[in-house]
Amino acid sequence: MRLRRVEVLGGGPGGLYVARLLALARPGCEVVVHEQGERGTTFGFGVGLAAGTQRKLEAADADTLRDIRAAGRRHDMTMDVGGAVARVHNDNLIGIARTELLEVLGRHAEKAGVRLEYGERRAVADVDAADLDADVVIAADGVGSATREAGDFGAGVEPGRGLFLWCGAAFALDDAVFAPVDTEFGTFVTHAYPYAEDRSTFLVETDEATWRAAGLDGAASDGGTSDTASLAYLSEVFAGHLRGHPLIGNGTRWQRFRTVTCERWSDGRVVLLGDAAHTAHYSIGSGTKLAMEDAIALVEALGAEPDRAAAFARYEAARRPSVERLQELARRSRLWWESFGSRTHLPVERLMVSYMTRAGNVPLDRFAATSPDVVGAALGQYAGVDPQVPDDLTGWVLDRSRRDAPPDALVVDAVVDDPWGPEADAAVAAARDTGAGAFRVVGPPERPAVLTRLDLAERLRTEVGGVVTVVGPPELRDDLAAGLVSGRADVVGFSS
Ligand SMILES: Cc1cc2nc3c(=O)[nH]c(=O)nc-3n(C[C@H](O)[C@H](O)[C@H](O)COP(=O)(O)OP(=O)(O)OC[C@H]3O[C@@H](n4cnc5c(N)ncnc54)[C@H](O)[C@@H]3O)c2cc1C
Numbered sequence: 001m002r003l004r005r006v007e008v009l010g011g012g013p014g015g016l017y018v019a020r021l022l023a024l025a026r027p028g029c030e031v032v033v034h035e036q037g038e039r040g041t042t043f044g045f046g047v048g049l050a051a052g053t054q055r056k057l058e059a060a061d062a063d064t065l066r067d068i069r070a071a072g073r074r075h076d077m078t079m080d081v082g083g084a085v086a087r088v089h090n091d092n093l094i095g096i097a098r099t100e101l102l103e104v105l106g107r108h109a110e111k112a113g114v115r116l117e118y119g120e121r122r123a124v125a126d127v128d129a130a131d132l133d134a135d136v137v138i139a140a141d142g143v144g145s146a147t148r149e150a151g152d153f154g155a156g157v158e159p160g161r162g163l164f165l166w167c168g169a170a171f172a173l174d175d176a177v178f179a180p181v182d183t184e185f186g187t188f189v190t191h192a193y194p195y196a197e198d199r200s201t202f203l204v205e206t207d208e209a210t211w212r213a214a215g216l217d218g219a220a221s222d223g224g225t226s227d228t229a230s231l232a233y234l235s236e237v238f239a240g241h242l243r244g245h246p247l248i249g250n251g252t253r254w255q256r257f258r259t260v261t262c263e264r265w266s267d268g269r270v271v272l273l274g275d276a277a278h279t280a281h282y283s284i285g286s287g288t289k290l291a292m293e294d295a296i297a298l299v300e301a302l303g304a305e306p307d308r309a310a311a312f313a314r315y316e317a318a319r320r321p322s323v324e325r326l327q328e329l330a331r332r333s334r335l336w337w338e339s340f341g342s343r344t345h346l347p348v349e350r351l352m353v354s355y356m357t358r359a360g361n362v363p364l365d366r367f368a369a370t371s372p373d374v375v376g377a378a379l380g381q382y383a384g385v386d387p388q389v390p391d392d393l394t395g396w397v398l399d400r401s402r403r404d405a406p407p408d409a410l411v412v413d414a415v416v417d418d419p420w421g422p423e424a425d426a427a428v429a430a431a432r433d434t435g436a437g438a439f440r441v442v443g444p445p446e447r448p449a450v451l452t453r454l455d456l457a458e459r460l461r462t463e464v465g466g467v468v469t470v471v472g473p474p475e476l477r478d479d480l481a482a483g484l485v486s487g488r489a490d491v492v493g494f495s496s
Protein backbone atom coordinates (compact mmCIF):
# COMPACT_ATOMS: atom_id res chain seq x y z
CA MET A 1 0.00 0.00 0.00
CA ARG A 2 1.01 3.62 -0.47
CA LEU A 3 2.42 5.21 2.67
CA ARG A 4 3.08 8.91 3.12
CA ARG A 5 3.64 9.11 6.89
CA VAL A 6 3.80 6.55 9.70
CA GLU A 7 3.85 7.38 13.42
CA VAL A 8 5.36 4.89 15.83
CA LEU A 9 4.33 5.28 19.48
CA GLY A 10 7.08 3.89 21.74
CA GLY A 11 10.83 3.71 21.21
CA GLY A 12 11.46 0.25 22.66
CA PRO A 13 13.04 -2.52 20.55
CA GLY A 14 9.80 -3.14 18.63
CA GLY A 15 9.18 0.53 17.82
CA LEU A 16 12.74 1.37 16.79
CA TYR A 17 13.17 -1.77 14.69
CA VAL A 18 9.87 -1.40 12.81
CA ALA A 19 10.74 2.24 12.10
CA ARG A 20 14.14 1.29 10.69
CA LEU A 21 12.81 -1.53 8.49
CA LEU A 22 9.97 0.63 7.23
CA ALA A 23 12.24 3.53 6.36
CA LEU A 24 14.57 1.16 4.50
CA ALA A 25 11.71 -0.45 2.58
CA ARG A 26 9.93 2.89 1.87
CA PRO A 27 12.46 5.64 1.21
CA GLY A 28 9.68 8.13 0.39
CA CYS A 29 7.71 7.57 3.58
CA GLU A 30 8.16 9.84 6.61
CA VAL A 31 8.63 7.69 9.74
CA VAL A 32 8.52 9.28 13.20
CA VAL A 33 9.06 7.52 16.55
CA HIS A 34 7.72 9.12 19.74
CA GLU A 35 9.36 7.89 22.92
CA GLN A 36 8.26 9.22 26.30
CA GLY A 37 11.63 8.57 27.99
CA GLU A 38 14.88 10.44 27.42
CA ARG A 39 17.48 9.05 25.05
CA GLY A 40 19.94 6.71 26.81
CA THR A 41 17.56 5.81 29.63
CA THR A 42 15.19 2.87 29.92
CA PHE A 43 13.69 0.47 32.44
CA GLY A 44 15.33 -2.79 33.52
CA PHE A 45 18.88 -3.98 32.94
CA GLY A 46 20.04 -6.56 30.38
CA VAL A 47 17.97 -8.98 28.30
CA GLY A 48 18.89 -12.30 26.74
CA LEU A 49 18.66 -12.95 22.99
CA ALA A 50 18.72 -16.51 21.69
CA ALA A 51 20.07 -17.96 18.46
CA GLY A 52 16.68 -18.31 16.73
CA THR A 53 16.09 -14.58 17.07
CA GLN A 54 19.51 -13.80 15.75
CA ARG A 55 18.92 -15.85 12.59
CA LYS A 56 15.73 -13.93 11.78
CA LEU A 57 17.36 -10.58 12.44
CA GLU A 58 20.27 -11.57 10.22
CA ALA A 59 17.96 -12.16 7.28
CA ALA A 60 15.99 -8.95 7.87
CA ASP A 61 18.83 -6.56 8.65
CA ALA A 62 22.37 -7.93 8.93
CA ASP A 63 23.91 -4.52 9.75
CA THR A 64 21.85 -4.02 12.89
CA LEU A 65 22.41 -7.59 14.04
CA ARG A 66 26.18 -7.23 13.69
CA ASP A 67 26.14 -4.28 16.10
CA ILE A 68 23.78 -6.03 18.51
CA ARG A 69 26.10 -9.04 18.61
CA ALA A 70 29.13 -6.81 19.15
CA ALA A 71 27.41 -5.13 22.11
CA GLY A 72 26.22 -8.43 23.61
CA ARG A 73 27.94 -10.92 25.87
CA ARG A 74 27.79 -14.67 25.23
CA HIS A 75 27.27 -16.93 28.22
CA ASP A 76 26.55 -20.49 29.30
CA MET A 77 23.70 -21.35 31.63
CA THR A 78 24.05 -22.89 35.09
CA MET A 79 21.75 -24.02 37.89
CA ASP A 80 23.26 -23.65 41.36
CA VAL A 81 21.46 -25.26 44.28
CA GLY A 82 23.38 -24.75 47.50
CA GLY A 83 26.73 -24.96 45.68
CA ALA A 84 25.86 -28.00 43.52
CA VAL A 85 26.08 -26.73 39.94
CA ALA A 86 24.81 -28.09 36.60
CA ARG A 87 26.04 -26.33 33.43
CA VAL A 88 24.52 -26.17 29.97
CA HIS A 89 26.71 -24.89 27.15
CA ASN A 90 25.10 -22.46 24.73
CA ASP A 91 27.03 -20.90 21.85
CA ASN A 92 24.39 -18.48 20.75
CA LEU A 93 22.88 -17.03 23.86
CA ILE A 94 23.87 -13.40 24.41
CA GLY A 95 22.98 -10.90 27.10
CA ILE A 96 22.77 -7.23 26.13
CA ALA A 97 21.98 -4.07 28.08
CA ARG A 98 18.60 -2.66 27.15
CA THR A 99 20.26 0.77 26.89
CA GLU A 100 22.84 -0.64 24.44
CA LEU A 101 20.22 -2.47 22.39
CA LEU A 102 18.12 0.69 22.14
CA GLU A 103 21.18 2.78 21.27
CA VAL A 104 22.09 0.40 18.42
CA LEU A 105 18.51 0.29 17.16
CA GLY A 106 18.08 4.07 17.47
CA ARG A 107 21.30 4.76 15.59
CA HIS A 108 20.36 2.42 12.76
CA ALA A 109 16.84 3.86 12.60
CA GLU A 110 18.26 7.38 12.22
CA LYS A 111 20.70 6.17 9.57
CA ALA A 112 17.72 4.93 7.58
CA GLY A 113 16.05 8.35 7.85
CA VAL A 114 13.71 7.86 10.83
CA ARG A 115 12.99 10.91 13.04
CA LEU A 116 13.25 10.07 16.75
CA GLU A 117 11.42 12.33 19.20
CA TYR A 118 12.26 11.74 22.84
CA GLY A 119 10.73 13.01 26.06
CA GLU A 120 7.13 13.30 24.98
CA ARG A 121 4.33 10.93 25.84
CA ARG A 122 2.15 10.22 22.85
CA ALA A 123 -0.68 7.71 22.71
CA VAL A 124 -3.88 7.64 20.72
CA ALA A 125 -5.63 7.96 24.08
CA ASP A 126 -3.76 11.14 25.01
CA VAL A 127 -3.70 13.23 21.85
CA ASP A 128 -6.32 14.74 19.63
CA ALA A 129 -6.83 12.27 16.77
CA ALA A 130 -6.17 15.09 14.32
CA ASP A 131 -2.64 15.41 15.77
CA LEU A 132 -1.85 11.96 14.49
CA ASP A 133 -1.33 12.89 10.90
CA ALA A 134 -0.42 9.43 9.62
CA ASP A 135 -1.67 6.70 7.29
CA VAL A 136 -0.65 4.12 9.86
CA VAL A 137 -0.09 4.46 13.62
CA ILE A 138 2.03 1.68 15.10
CA ALA A 139 1.43 1.35 18.84
CA ALA A 140 4.63 -0.19 20.20
CA ASP A 141 4.14 1.37 23.62
CA GLY A 142 4.76 -1.71 25.73
CA VAL A 143 2.89 -3.85 28.25
CA GLY A 144 0.99 -0.89 29.72
CA SER A 145 -0.01 0.47 26.28
CA ALA A 146 -2.44 3.36 26.72
CA THR A 147 -3.33 3.08 23.04
CA ARG A 148 -4.36 -0.57 23.50
CA GLU A 149 -6.54 0.40 26.47
CA ALA A 150 -8.24 3.16 24.48
CA GLY A 151 -8.93 1.09 21.35
CA ASP A 152 -11.15 -1.82 20.41
CA PHE A 153 -8.68 -4.72 20.54
CA GLY A 154 -10.53 -7.17 22.83
CA ALA A 155 -7.59 -6.97 25.23
CA GLY A 156 -7.07 -9.09 28.34
CA VAL A 157 -4.38 -8.64 30.99
CA GLU A 158 -3.77 -11.49 33.45
CA PRO A 159 -1.39 -11.00 36.39
CA GLY A 160 0.78 -13.93 37.49
CA ARG A 161 0.74 -15.34 41.03
CA GLY A 162 4.43 -14.87 41.75
CA LEU A 163 6.32 -11.63 42.37
CA PHE A 164 9.54 -10.47 40.75
CA LEU A 165 12.05 -7.69 41.24
CA TRP A 166 14.26 -6.69 38.28
CA CYS A 167 17.65 -5.77 39.80
CA GLY A 168 21.23 -5.50 38.61
CA ALA A 169 24.76 -5.63 39.98
CA ALA A 170 27.92 -3.81 38.95
CA PHE A 171 30.05 -6.81 37.98
CA ALA A 172 29.90 -9.47 35.27
CA LEU A 173 29.00 -12.99 36.31
CA ASP A 174 30.93 -15.66 34.40
CA ASP A 175 27.71 -17.31 33.22
CA ALA A 176 23.97 -17.15 33.64
CA VAL A 177 22.90 -18.71 36.91
CA PHE A 178 19.56 -19.82 38.31
CA ALA A 179 20.01 -20.00 42.07
CA PRO A 180 17.45 -20.55 44.81
CA VAL A 181 18.15 -19.42 48.37
CA ASP A 182 16.05 -20.68 51.28
CA THR A 183 15.38 -18.16 54.04
CA GLU A 184 13.40 -18.40 57.27
CA PHE A 185 10.46 -16.96 55.29
CA GLY A 186 10.61 -19.19 52.21
CA THR A 187 12.52 -19.48 48.93
CA PHE A 188 13.83 -16.65 46.73
CA VAL A 189 15.34 -17.55 43.38
CA THR A 190 17.44 -15.42 41.07
CA HIS A 191 17.78 -15.60 37.30
CA ALA A 192 21.07 -13.80 36.87
CA TYR A 193 23.25 -13.29 33.79
CA PRO A 194 26.08 -11.06 32.61
CA TYR A 195 25.28 -8.50 29.91
CA ALA A 196 28.27 -6.14 29.91
CA GLU A 197 31.87 -6.09 31.16
CA ASP A 198 30.81 -4.70 34.49
CA ARG A 199 27.11 -5.49 34.71
CA SER A 200 24.78 -8.41 35.42
CA THR A 201 21.03 -8.71 35.61
CA PHE A 202 19.73 -10.19 38.86
CA LEU A 203 16.05 -10.89 38.51
CA VAL A 204 14.63 -12.19 41.79
CA GLU A 205 11.37 -14.12 42.15
CA THR A 206 9.37 -15.36 45.08
CA ASP A 207 5.88 -16.50 46.01
CA GLU A 208 3.30 -14.31 47.72
CA ALA A 209 3.49 -16.04 51.14
CA THR A 210 7.29 -15.66 51.30
CA TRP A 211 7.10 -12.06 50.11
CA ARG A 212 4.60 -11.13 52.81
CA ALA A 213 6.31 -13.13 55.56
CA ALA A 214 9.59 -11.33 54.80
CA GLY A 215 7.76 -8.00 55.11
CA LEU A 216 8.57 -6.95 51.54
CA ASP A 217 4.99 -6.01 50.71
CA GLY A 218 5.29 -2.58 52.38
CA ALA A 219 7.77 -1.18 49.85
CA ALA A 220 10.04 1.62 51.02
CA SER A 221 11.52 3.57 48.14
CA ASP A 222 14.16 6.09 47.18
CA GLY A 223 11.75 8.86 46.25
CA GLY A 224 9.35 6.72 44.24
CA THR A 225 11.76 4.86 42.02
CA SER A 226 13.41 1.76 43.49
CA ASP A 227 12.38 -0.34 46.49
CA THR A 228 15.54 0.18 48.54
CA ALA A 229 14.45 -1.96 51.50
CA SER A 230 13.95 -5.00 49.27
CA LEU A 231 17.23 -4.35 47.43
CA ALA A 232 19.09 -4.23 50.77
CA TYR A 233 17.42 -7.38 52.10
CA LEU A 234 18.02 -9.37 48.89
CA SER A 235 21.63 -8.19 48.71
CA GLU A 236 22.09 -10.13 51.97
CA VAL A 237 20.09 -13.13 50.77
CA PHE A 238 22.14 -13.42 47.56
CA ALA A 239 25.46 -12.28 49.06
CA GLY A 240 27.01 -15.62 48.07
CA HIS A 241 26.37 -14.88 44.40
CA LEU A 242 27.05 -11.14 44.50
CA ARG A 243 30.78 -11.25 45.32
CA GLY A 244 30.48 -8.37 47.76
CA HIS A 245 28.42 -6.14 45.43
CA PRO A 246 25.01 -4.78 46.41
CA LEU A 247 21.96 -5.22 44.20
CA ILE A 248 21.14 -2.01 42.37
CA GLY A 249 17.78 -0.75 41.14
CA ASN A 250 16.47 1.06 38.08
CA GLY A 251 12.88 1.91 38.84
CA THR A 252 12.95 -1.48 40.57
CA ARG A 253 9.78 -2.45 42.41
CA TRP A 254 8.00 -5.74 43.02
CA GLN A 255 5.68 -6.64 40.19
CA ARG A 256 3.52 -9.50 39.02
CA PHE A 257 4.13 -10.45 35.40
CA ARG A 258 1.21 -9.31 33.22
CA THR A 259 0.25 -11.59 30.35
CA VAL A 260 -1.39 -9.52 27.63
CA THR A 261 -3.58 -11.03 24.93
CA CYS A 262 -5.68 -9.27 22.28
CA GLU A 263 -8.46 -10.66 20.12
CA ARG A 264 -7.50 -8.17 17.41
CA TRP A 265 -4.21 -6.41 16.81
CA SER A 266 -5.58 -3.53 14.76
CA ASP A 267 -8.34 -0.97 15.03
CA GLY A 268 -8.78 1.44 12.14
CA ARG A 269 -5.40 2.87 11.25
CA VAL A 270 -3.82 1.77 14.55
CA VAL A 271 -1.90 -1.50 14.75
CA LEU A 272 -0.35 -3.02 17.88
CA LEU A 273 3.16 -4.43 17.95
CA GLY A 274 5.30 -6.21 20.57
CA ASP A 275 4.35 -6.11 24.25
CA ALA A 276 1.44 -3.78 23.47
CA ALA A 277 -0.23 -6.69 21.62
CA HIS A 278 1.04 -9.72 23.57
CA THR A 279 3.49 -10.58 26.33
CA ALA A 280 5.28 -13.83 27.13
CA HIS A 281 6.73 -14.51 30.59
CA TYR A 282 10.33 -13.33 30.87
CA SER A 283 11.54 -16.82 31.84
CA ILE A 284 11.52 -17.86 28.18
CA GLY A 285 13.47 -14.70 27.23
CA SER A 286 11.39 -14.03 24.13
CA GLY A 287 9.59 -10.69 24.48
CA THR A 288 12.22 -8.71 22.60
CA LYS A 289 12.39 -11.39 19.92
CA LEU A 290 8.60 -11.34 19.48
CA ALA A 291 8.54 -7.54 19.18
CA MET A 292 11.32 -7.53 16.58
CA GLU A 293 9.79 -10.40 14.60
CA ASP A 294 6.46 -8.52 14.61
CA ALA A 295 8.32 -5.59 13.07
CA ILE A 296 9.68 -7.77 10.25
CA ALA A 297 6.22 -9.20 9.50
CA LEU A 298 4.41 -5.85 9.65
CA VAL A 299 6.78 -4.20 7.18
CA GLU A 300 6.49 -7.20 4.86
CA ALA A 301 2.67 -7.06 5.04
CA LEU A 302 2.53 -3.30 4.39
CA GLY A 303 4.63 -3.89 1.29
CA ALA A 304 2.60 -6.82 0.01
CA GLU A 305 -1.00 -5.64 0.34
CA PRO A 306 -2.91 -2.89 -1.48
CA ASP A 307 -4.64 -1.39 1.55
CA ARG A 308 -4.33 -0.99 5.29
CA ALA A 309 -6.97 -3.52 6.35
CA ALA A 310 -5.51 -6.25 4.16
CA ALA A 311 -1.98 -5.49 5.36
CA PHE A 312 -2.99 -5.61 9.03
CA ALA A 313 -4.86 -8.88 8.45
CA ARG A 314 -1.82 -10.37 6.71
CA TYR A 315 0.48 -9.24 9.54
CA GLU A 316 -1.76 -10.76 12.20
CA ALA A 317 -2.25 -14.01 10.29
CA ALA A 318 1.52 -14.33 9.87
CA ARG A 319 2.38 -13.63 13.49
CA ARG A 320 -0.48 -14.93 15.64
CA PRO A 321 0.34 -18.67 15.44
CA SER A 322 3.94 -18.30 16.62
CA VAL A 323 3.00 -15.67 19.20
CA GLU A 324 0.30 -17.93 20.67
CA ARG A 325 2.62 -20.94 20.63
CA LEU A 326 5.24 -18.98 22.56
CA GLN A 327 2.63 -17.58 24.94
CA GLU A 328 1.59 -21.14 25.78
CA LEU A 329 5.22 -22.16 26.37
CA ALA A 330 5.64 -19.03 28.48
CA ARG A 331 2.52 -19.87 30.51
CA ARG A 332 3.91 -23.31 31.36
CA SER A 333 7.30 -21.81 32.12
CA ARG A 334 5.74 -19.19 34.40
CA LEU A 335 3.83 -21.91 36.30
CA TRP A 336 7.05 -23.90 36.70
CA TRP A 337 8.90 -20.91 38.15
CA GLU A 338 5.98 -19.94 40.38
CA SER A 339 6.17 -23.42 41.94
CA PHE A 340 9.96 -23.61 41.93
CA GLY A 341 10.31 -23.78 45.74
CA SER A 342 8.54 -27.15 45.78
CA ARG A 343 11.27 -28.94 43.81
CA THR A 344 14.57 -27.67 45.21
CA HIS A 345 14.98 -31.07 46.96
CA LEU A 346 15.86 -32.59 43.54
CA PRO A 347 19.55 -33.15 42.76
CA VAL A 348 20.68 -30.24 40.59
CA GLU A 349 20.97 -32.26 37.34
CA ARG A 350 17.42 -33.62 37.69
CA LEU A 351 16.28 -30.08 38.45
CA MET A 352 17.98 -28.93 35.24
CA VAL A 353 16.14 -31.65 33.28
CA SER A 354 12.89 -30.55 34.91
CA TYR A 355 13.69 -26.96 33.88
CA MET A 356 14.54 -27.85 30.28
CA THR A 357 11.36 -29.96 29.87
CA ARG A 358 9.06 -27.61 31.84
CA ALA A 359 7.14 -26.36 28.82
CA GLY A 360 7.27 -29.47 26.63
CA ASN A 361 9.44 -27.65 24.10
CA VAL A 362 12.79 -29.41 24.48
CA PRO A 363 12.67 -33.20 24.05
CA LEU A 364 14.84 -35.09 26.50
CA ASP A 365 16.90 -36.78 23.78
CA ARG A 366 17.67 -33.42 22.13
CA PHE A 367 18.80 -32.01 25.46
CA ALA A 368 20.89 -35.17 26.03
CA ALA A 369 22.61 -34.66 22.66
CA THR A 370 23.85 -31.19 23.69
CA SER A 371 24.37 -31.83 27.43
CA PRO A 372 25.17 -35.53 27.87
CA ASP A 373 26.92 -34.92 31.21
CA VAL A 374 23.88 -33.26 32.78
CA VAL A 375 21.36 -35.74 31.39
CA GLY A 376 23.65 -38.71 32.15
CA ALA A 377 23.94 -37.61 35.79
CA ALA A 378 20.18 -37.04 36.02
CA LEU A 379 19.52 -40.52 34.61
CA GLY A 380 21.96 -41.95 37.15
CA GLN A 381 20.17 -40.16 40.00
CA TYR A 382 16.81 -41.29 38.69
CA ALA A 383 17.65 -44.96 38.21
CA GLY A 384 20.38 -45.37 40.84
CA VAL A 385 23.02 -46.46 38.32
CA ASP A 386 26.27 -45.06 36.94
CA PRO A 387 25.70 -41.91 34.86
CA GLN A 388 25.40 -42.60 31.11
CA VAL A 389 23.13 -41.69 28.21
CA PRO A 390 21.81 -44.83 26.49
CA ASP A 391 21.00 -44.91 22.76
CA ASP A 392 17.27 -45.46 23.23
CA LEU A 393 16.87 -42.95 26.01
CA THR A 394 13.08 -43.07 26.29
CA GLY A 395 12.97 -46.88 26.23
CA TRP A 396 15.71 -47.03 28.85
CA VAL A 397 13.88 -44.64 31.19
CA LEU A 398 10.55 -46.42 30.77
CA ASP A 399 12.19 -49.80 31.42
CA ARG A 400 13.51 -48.52 34.71
CA SER A 401 10.29 -46.91 35.87
CA ARG A 402 8.64 -48.77 38.76
CA ARG A 403 6.35 -51.05 36.86
CA ASP A 404 4.58 -52.35 39.92
CA ALA A 405 1.95 -49.62 39.80
CA PRO A 406 -0.21 -50.37 42.82
CA PRO A 407 -3.46 -52.03 41.65
CA ASP A 408 -5.51 -50.28 44.33
CA ALA A 409 -4.33 -46.78 43.35
CA LEU A 410 -6.92 -44.05 43.73
CA VAL A 411 -7.95 -42.73 40.31
CA VAL A 412 -7.54 -38.95 40.00
CA ASP A 413 -9.46 -37.73 36.98
CA ALA A 414 -9.21 -33.97 37.26
CA VAL A 415 -9.18 -31.93 34.07
CA VAL A 416 -7.56 -28.64 35.02
CA ASP A 417 -6.05 -25.85 32.95
CA ASP A 418 -3.75 -24.66 35.66
CA PRO A 419 -2.09 -27.40 37.75
CA TRP A 420 -1.41 -24.84 40.51
CA GLY A 421 -4.82 -23.13 40.34
CA PRO A 422 -7.82 -23.44 42.69
CA GLU A 423 -9.34 -26.46 40.90
CA ALA A 424 -6.05 -28.33 41.16
CA ASP A 425 -5.74 -27.26 44.83
CA ALA A 426 -9.14 -28.87 45.45
CA ALA A 427 -8.13 -32.07 43.61
CA VAL A 428 -4.91 -32.35 45.64
CA ALA A 429 -6.80 -31.68 48.92
CA ALA A 430 -9.43 -34.31 48.02
CA ALA A 431 -6.70 -36.85 47.22
CA ARG A 432 -5.00 -36.12 50.54
CA ASP A 433 -8.28 -36.50 52.46
CA THR A 434 -8.75 -40.05 51.15
CA GLY A 435 -5.58 -41.14 52.95
CA ALA A 436 -4.66 -43.23 49.88
CA GLY A 437 -1.02 -44.20 49.39
CA ALA A 438 -1.10 -44.49 45.59
CA PHE A 439 -2.66 -42.43 42.82
CA ARG A 440 -3.36 -43.05 39.15
CA VAL A 441 -3.77 -39.76 37.28
CA VAL A 442 -5.85 -40.14 34.14
CA GLY A 443 -7.52 -37.83 31.61
CA PRO A 444 -7.73 -36.86 27.93
CA PRO A 445 -5.06 -38.11 25.49
CA GLU A 446 -4.16 -34.74 23.97
CA ARG A 447 -0.61 -33.55 24.59
CA PRO A 448 -1.46 -30.32 26.50
CA ALA A 449 -3.68 -32.33 28.88
CA VAL A 450 -0.93 -34.94 29.41
CA LEU A 451 1.69 -32.27 30.16
CA THR A 452 -0.67 -30.66 32.67
CA ARG A 453 -1.40 -34.09 34.18
CA LEU A 454 2.32 -34.58 34.77
CA ASP A 455 2.41 -31.26 36.64
CA LEU A 456 -0.58 -32.25 38.77
CA ALA A 457 1.09 -35.59 39.48
CA GLU A 458 4.20 -33.76 40.64
CA ARG A 459 2.07 -31.88 43.15
CA LEU A 460 0.58 -35.14 44.42
CA ARG A 461 4.08 -36.57 44.83
CA THR A 462 5.44 -33.59 46.74
CA GLU A 463 2.34 -32.48 48.68
CA VAL A 464 0.59 -35.79 49.42
CA GLY A 465 3.20 -38.49 48.87
CA GLY A 466 2.75 -42.10 47.80
CA VAL A 467 3.29 -43.74 44.43
CA VAL A 468 1.93 -41.63 41.57
CA THR A 469 1.21 -43.13 38.14
CA VAL A 470 0.47 -40.92 35.13
CA VAL A 471 -1.46 -42.41 32.26
CA GLY A 472 -1.07 -41.18 28.68
CA PRO A 473 -1.11 -42.45 25.10
CA PRO A 474 1.88 -44.44 23.78
CA GLU A 475 2.73 -41.75 21.22
CA LEU A 476 3.59 -39.40 24.12
CA ARG A 477 6.09 -41.81 25.64
CA ASP A 478 8.92 -39.23 25.26
CA ASP A 479 7.00 -36.72 27.38
CA LEU A 480 6.13 -39.39 29.93
CA ALA A 481 9.77 -40.51 30.16
CA ALA A 482 10.90 -36.89 30.64
CA GLY A 483 8.28 -36.66 33.41
CA LEU A 484 9.84 -39.62 35.19
CA VAL A 485 13.38 -38.23 35.11
CA SER A 486 12.08 -34.80 36.20
CA GLY A 487 10.32 -36.19 39.26
CA ARG A 488 6.79 -35.55 37.98
CA ALA A 489 5.72 -39.21 38.22
CA ASP A 490 6.87 -42.48 39.80
CA VAL A 491 5.30 -44.73 37.18
CA VAL A 492 3.78 -44.20 33.77
CA GLY A 493 0.97 -46.22 32.25
CA PHE A 494 -0.24 -46.29 28.67
CA SER A 495 -3.82 -45.76 27.61
CA SER A 496 -5.04 -47.61 24.55
C1 LIG B 1 11.79 -8.73 34.11
C2 LIG B 1 11.80 -8.87 32.63
C3 LIG B 1 12.84 -9.53 32.00
C4 LIG B 1 12.84 -9.68 30.61
N1 LIG B 1 13.86 -10.36 30.02
C5 LIG B 1 13.82 -10.54 28.69
C6 LIG B 1 14.85 -11.26 28.03
O1 LIG B 1 15.79 -11.75 28.65
N2 LIG B 1 14.77 -11.42 26.68
C7 LIG B 1 13.74 -10.90 25.97
O2 LIG B 1 13.69 -11.08 24.75
N3 LIG B 1 12.75 -10.21 26.55
C8 LIG B 1 12.77 -10.03 27.90
N4 LIG B 1 11.77 -9.32 28.49
C9 LIG B 1 10.68 -8.80 27.68
C10 LIG B 1 11.07 -7.53 26.96
O3 LIG B 1 11.55 -6.56 27.85
C11 LIG B 1 9.86 -6.98 26.23
O4 LIG B 1 9.10 -8.02 25.67
C12 LIG B 1 10.30 -6.05 25.12
O5 LIG B 1 10.96 -4.94 25.68
C13 LIG B 1 9.12 -5.61 24.28
O6 LIG B 1 9.51 -4.58 23.41
P1 LIG B 1 8.47 -3.46 22.99
O7 LIG B 1 9.20 -2.56 22.07
O8 LIG B 1 7.22 -4.09 22.53
O9 LIG B 1 8.09 -2.71 24.34
P2 LIG B 1 9.00 -1.93 25.40
O10 LIG B 1 10.39 -2.39 25.40
O11 LIG B 1 8.25 -1.96 26.68
O12 LIG B 1 9.02 -0.45 24.85
C14 LIG B 1 7.90 0.35 24.90
C15 LIG B 1 8.38 1.79 24.91
O13 LIG B 1 7.25 2.64 24.76
C16 LIG B 1 7.43 3.76 25.58
N5 LIG B 1 6.08 4.31 25.83
C17 LIG B 1 5.08 3.77 26.56
N6 LIG B 1 4.00 4.54 26.49
C18 LIG B 1 4.32 5.61 25.71
C19 LIG B 1 3.60 6.74 25.25
N7 LIG B 1 2.32 6.95 25.60
N8 LIG B 1 4.23 7.61 24.45
C20 LIG B 1 5.53 7.42 24.09
N9 LIG B 1 6.26 6.37 24.49
C21 LIG B 1 5.64 5.47 25.27
C22 LIG B 1 8.14 3.24 26.80
O14 LIG B 1 8.83 4.25 27.49
C23 LIG B 1 9.06 2.19 26.19
O15 LIG B 1 10.32 2.72 25.88
C24 LIG B 1 11.77 -9.14 29.87
C25 LIG B 1 10.73 -8.47 30.50
C26 LIG B 1 10.73 -8.33 31.87
C27 LIG B 1 9.60 -7.61 32.54
